[in-house]
Structure formats: C-alpha cells, structure tokens
Amino acid sequence: MADLVVEELSMRFGGITALDSLSMTVEAGQICGLIGPNGAGKTTLFNCVGRVYQPSAGSVRLGDVDLLALPAHRIAYAGVARTFQNLGLFPSLTFLENVMAGAYSSVGGGFLKSILRIGIAAQERELEARAHRLLEMLELDRHAFSLAKDQPFGTLKRLEIARALASGPRLLLLDEPAGGLTDSEVGELSELIDSLPERFGVTVLLVEHRMAMVMGISDKIVAMSYGRKLAEGSPEEIRQHPEVIASYLGGAA
Ligand SMILES: Nc1ncnc2c1ncn2[C@@H]1O[C@H](COP(=O)(O)OP(=O)(O)OP(=O)(O)O)[C@@H](O)[C@H]1O
Numbered sequence: 001m002a003d004l005v006v007e008e009l010s011m012r013f014g015g016i017t018a019l020d021s022l023s024m025t026v027e028a029g030q031i032c033g034l035i036g037p038n039g040a041g042k043t044t045l046f047n048c049v050g051r052v053y054q055p056s057a058g059s060v061r062l063g064d065v066d067l068l069a070l071p072a073h074r075i076a077y078a079g080v081a082r083t084f085q086n087l088g089l090f091p092s093l094t095f096l097e098n099v100m101a102g103a104y105s106s107v108g109g110g111f112l113k114s115i116l117r118i119g120i121a122a123q124e125r126e127l128e129a130r131a132h133r134l135l136e137m138l139e140l141d142r143h144a145f146s147l148a149k150d151q152p153f154g155t156l157k158r159l160e161i162a163r164a165l166a167s168g169p170r171l172l173l174l175d176e177p178a179g180g181l182t183d184s185e186v187g188e189l190s191e192l193i194d195s196l197p198e199r200f201g202v203t204v205l206l207v208e209h210r211m212a213m214v215m216g217i218s219d220k221i222v223a224m225s226y227g228r229k230l231a232e233g234s235p236e237e238i239r240q241h242p243e244v245i246a247s248y249l250g251g252a253a
Pocket residue numbers: 013016017018036037038039040041042043044045
C-alpha cells in the first residue's frame with residue numbers, strides 16, 4: 001500500500017516552475033531515490049514533502065495525514081524526519097545529547113502529560129535509554145560521550161541518521177547523505193540505509209547524486225527533469241529508460 005502519495009504537486013518561484021504537476025507514490029518500507037540533472041526540482045520536491053516550502057498546488061499525504069494541512073513545525077509529530085546535506089547537528093553537544101535532541105521532537109504534545117505522570121527525571125532517563133539503544137544499533141555507542149565537533153564527517157553522517165531516527169519517524173527524508181564521503185564510507189553508509197526499513201520500519205525518500213549508491217539501494221527510482229517526472233520504476237527499468245538515458249544518465253547508466 002502506498003505510504004507517501006504526492007499528487008499533482010507544483011511549485012513556482014517567481015517565473016520559475018521548479019515542480020510541474022508532479023505525482024508519485026512510495027510504498028511503506030520502500031527506499032525511493034530521486035534522481036535528475038541539476039535544477040530538475042529534486043530538492044524542491046523534498047522540501048515540499050518536508051514542509052520547508054509551501055507548494056503552489058497539489059497534495060502530499062503520508063498514510064491518512066494530509067501533510068500540507070499541517071503547520072510546518074508539526075511535521076515531526078506526523079512521523080516525518082530528515083537529514084541535511086550539511087548536517088543538522090549541534091557541534092558542541094555529545095552524540096548522546098544530539099540523539100536525545102532528536103527524540104524531543106517526538107514527545108511533543110504528550111510531553112507535559114508524561115511529565116505529570118512519571119516526572120521529568122524519569123522522562124529524561126527514558127529518552128536517554130532510547131538514545132543509547134539507537135547509538136548502539138548504529139554502531140556509534142563508543143562515541144556516546146564524544147562531542148560531535150571532534151569526530152570525522154563520515155561518523156557524523158551516521159549520527160545525523162541516528163538523530164533523525166530518534167523521533168521514531170514513519171518517513172525518513174535523506175538529503176544527499178553521501179555528499180563529501182569517501183568511496184569506502186559511501187559503501188558503509190549504503191549498507192546502513194539499506195537496512196533502515198527493516199530495522200526501523202521506515203519508508204525512505206532519498207536525494208543523492210552518487211548514482212551507483214542510488215541504483216544499489218533504491219527499491220524504486222523517480223527520475224525528474226525540468227520539474228516533471230520523466231520516469232518511475234525499479235533501478236533496472238530506470239537504467240534502460242530511453243528518455244532517462246538521453247536526458248541524464250548517459251554514460252553513468
Ligand atoms: N528558493 C528558490 N528560489 C528561487 N528559485 C529556486 C529556489 N529553489 C530552487 N529554485 C529553482 O528551482 C529549480 C529547481 O531547483 P532544485 O534545487 O529543486 O533542483 P535540484 O534537482 O535539487 O538540483 P541540484 O541537483 O542542483 O540540487 C531551479 O531552476 C532552481 O534555480
């Protein structure tokens with residue numbers, strides 16, 4: 001069943017049509033890669049789904065929830081979490097604190113109630129235990145008390161994913177997760193991302209320029225050009241799609 005449903009989404013910036021009536025779906029537990037040449041509208045689509053931009057027309061639904069009807073700050077409660085190209089971490093906090101900061105966005109409305117019920121100290125302990133478990137699952141537990149700013153970029157990319165997972169999302173938006181990584185780091189990160197749907201029950205939407213990585217881990221790919229969907233299908237179908245090859249993949253296919 002489709003988990004994420006985007007229908008006839010359009011976004012204009014002044015005279016530029018960045019998204020032109022684009023529709024797509026992602027099934028629950030799928031990894032969907034968005035590809036396309038520079039300026040195709042991938043980031044714009046990503047930012048409309050993540051409620052950074054308010055689209056000019058169209059709809060975005062996650063399960064039964066109309067994401068565009070929510071105020072942008074409620075997006076985490078609806079089950080959407082994201083990572084950022086340039087890391088959305090707090091450099092002067094420890095790994096553990098960064099992950100706990102990610103978890104706070106999920107306690108939201110129930111937070112006050114649970115404080116009244118179990119007290120703030122117990123709530124903190126619960127979040128801390130959850131953050132420790134996540135660090136362990138992402139093989140980052142040895143860094144729990146390291147400051148984020150003291151660790152290499154590749155390790156911080158994993159921490160960024162741990163932080164996003166801490167809110168218990170249903171949809172994870174990954175914005176160029178492999179940007180700035182070495183080839184061996186990309187391999188490790190691909191394995192991690194590939195394992196996320198099964199281990200954490202998330203659906204993943206991924207924007208990434210490293211073609212081998214997208215082709216290797218995506219269940220489906222949406223190829224975009226000039227704000228429109230050029231093709232949608234399995235990596236194999238996309239690799240062989242004449243229009244995709246002509247407009248974008250060329251030698252990379
Ligand atoms: N905030 C903005 N203001 C004005 N124009 C924008 C804005 N964001 C994107 N655009 C324009 O919308 C179009 C789509 O851009 P977008 O960044 O979504 O493409 P992209 O596929 O993500 O490209 P890239 O691979 O280079 O990141 C481009 O023509 C871009 O110049």
